[in-house]
Amino acid sequence: MADYTFFTNPMSRGQIARWALHEVGADYDTEIVEWAAKSEAFLSANPLGKVPTLVHHDGDHIHVVTEAAAICHYLAEMHPDAGLLPERHEKAAYFRRLFYGSGPVEQAIVARSMGWGVDDAQKEAMVGFGSYERAMDTFETLMADRDYVCGHRFTMADVYVGSQVDWGLQFGSIPARKVFEEYAARLRERSAYKAAKKIDMDLIAEAENNG
Ligand SMILES: N[C@@H](CCC(=O)N[C@@H](CS)C(=O)NCC(=O)O)C(=O)O
Structure with missing residues (x-):
């Protein structure tokens, strides 16, 4: 399993999170969310039913991050070697x-x-x-x-x-x-x-x- 499961739709704010994933070189799997057929896995991660939604499989922990700005900063924190955190x-x-x-x-x-x-x-x-x-x-x-x-x-x-x-x-x-x-x-x-x-x-x- 990849480090991250990325719930998105290509025509959405998910584009922001995908760019962030690529900036840090993250290992991620994409799950496309169809607006009219949201999966249970997606809705249990984010009951608001909004993308981007990121699930981080971090060893024994599973962390869910929503809100594009939070996802961006979270990824910078998780990948400090990418050098994208502020001094x-x-x-x-x-x-x-x-x-x-x-x-x-x-x-x-x-x-x-x-x-x-x-x-x-x-x-x-x-x-x-x-x-x-x-x-x-x-x-x-x-x-x-x-x-x-x-x-x-x-x-x-x-x-x-x-x-x-x-x-x-x-x-x-x-x-x-x-x-x-x-x-x-x-x-x-x-x-x-x-x-x-x-x-x-x-x-x-x-x-x-x-x-
Ligand atoms: N505050 C959220 C907004 C996310 C949002 O509104 N996403 C829209 C697409 S751009 C969405 O998932 N819409 C599907 C729906 O509400 O059913 C963020 O910044 O990530």
Whole structure:
């Protein structure tokens, strides 16, 4: 059995976790989740029925990790030799942007794509991302003075934050600003990104041909 069982669907946030698996060179088996026919094994690992879901077979232990950002950081922790964990003085930038990406950015994008808005300034103060515009302007500021989340060096946070940018530019859910475009272009050059993306793109093409 491989070290990890990776529940995913190629057209999903599972792409983020697959990229992370390739960045650390993990040994994993893929279980494709069909939305209309979720297996018992998958639902018992993640009752929410969401992908990515990662099961780590760690000696006598079985650990389940869900939430793409958590999976990314977990893999960096489990594979420290990959060198993708933040150093002491990179941690603030790393965790700030990792959680900003999985919190305010994610919520702002989802709210906008669902057509949810808050038109009352007092209520906006209660919303974790403020407004879509505030969230995106701040995101741009957080990435403007650096090549990667932690500055000049790629870390695991870039897999998650970079996926938000890459995916967002592709689907028009984040604004096509120079800072985001240049960041995404740097990430798309990585061999692990290309290898993981190819697997998911091939799976999507195969499903389309069969469907
Ligand atoms: N908070 C989760 C969200 C995961 C998520 O929403 N996954 C979607 C695909 S992108 C899913 O599994 N949808 C299937 C369903 O809800 O039935 C994460 O960041 O990993």
